[in-house]
Amino acid sequence: EPEVTQTPSHQVTQMGQEVILRCVPISNHLYFYWYRQILGQKVEFLVSFYNNEISEKSEIFDDQFSVERPDGSNFTLKIRSTKLEDSAMYFCASLRGSGGLDTQYFGPGTRLTVL
Amino acid sequence: AQSVTQLDSQVPVFEEAPVELRCNYSSSVSVYLFWYVQYPNQGLQLLLKYLSGSTLVKGINGFEAEFNKSQTSFHLRKPSVHISDTAEYFCAVKVYQGAQKLVFGQGTRLTINP
Numbered sequence: 323e324p325e326v327t328q329t330p331s332h333q334v335t336q337m338g339q340e341v342i343l344r345c346v347p348i349s350n351h352l353y354f355y356w357y358r359q360i361l362g363q364k365v366e367f368l369v370s371f372y373n374n375e376i377s378e379k380s381e382i383f384d385d386q387f388s389v390e391r392p393d394g395s396n397f398t399l400k401i402r403s404t405k406l407e408d409s410a411m412y413f414c415a416s417l418r419g420s421g422g423l424d425t426q427y428f429g430p431g432t433r434l435t436v437l
Numbered sequence: 438a439q440s441v442t443q444l445d446s447q448v449p450v451f452e453e454a455p456v457e458l459r460c461n462y463s464s465s466v467s468v469y470l471f472w473y474v475q476y477p478n479q480g481l482q483l484l485l486k487y488l489s490g491s492t493l494v495k496g497i498n499g500f501e502a503e504f505n506k507s508q509t510s511f512h513l514r515k516p517s518v519h520i521s522d523t524a525e526y527f528c529a530v531k532v533y534q535g536a537q538k539l540v541f542g543q544g545t546r547l548t549i550n551p
Contacts, residue, residue, distance in 0.1 A: 428473075
C-alpha cells in the first residue's frame with residue numbers, strides 16, 4: 323500500500339539554524355500539507371500546497387517558514403532561523419484530489435528538537 | 438471557523454471493558470468528521486470517517502462512531518478494548534471547500550489497564 327514517507331525521523335538543531343524537513347507524498351496525490359504537534363498539544367495545521375503554490379496557511383506559518391515541491395516527488399518544509407518554540411513533531415500529509423470523499427494520509431513525522 | 442473539542446484528555450479503562458471517547462465540533466457549514474489514532478512514537482492513522490449517509494460508521498480495530506448532527510457530536514466507541522488499543526486518539530473535522538485542511542481536537546490518551 324502506498325504511503326507518505328518523511329525524513330529524517332529526528333532532527334536536532336541549534337537555535338538560529340536553518341532546517342529542511344522532507345516528505346515524499348503518495349505519487350498520484352495532488353494536495354500536500356504540513357501539520358505540527360508540539361509535545362502534549364494538539365495537531366495544528368501549518369500550510370497546504372496545490373498546483374505548485376500555497377493554497378492556505380495558518381498564522382503560525384510566518385516568514386520563517388517556506389514550502390517547496392522541487393522535483394515533482396519531494397515536498398519540503400524549510401524553517402530559516404529556528405526558535406526554541408519550533409520544537410515539535412512535524413507531519414506531512416497528502417490528499418489525492420478535491421473530492422470530499424478523499425482522505426488525508428499522514429507520514430510518520432519528523433521530530434524537530436531546537437536547542 | 439471550525440473547532441473541535443475532545444472533552445477528556447485521558448481515559449483509563451480496564452481490558453475488555455467498553456470505552457467511549459467524546460468529541461464535539463462547531464461549524465457554520467457542513468463538515469466531514471474523522472477519528473485518527475496515534476500509537477506511541479508513530480504517525481497518525483485513520484481510524485474511521487463520516488462523510489454522509491448512515492450516521493453510524495465502523496472503522497478499523499473494532500471501533501465505531503456515531504454522528505449526531507443535533508448535538509454536534511461524533512463520539513468514538515469500542516465495546517471491548519484490548520491492551521493494544523493504548524494510544525492517543527484525535528477527532529478532526531474537514532470543511533469541503535478551499536484547501537480542505539483538517540482541524541484537530543486536543544486528543545484523548547486512552548490507557549488500557551490489565
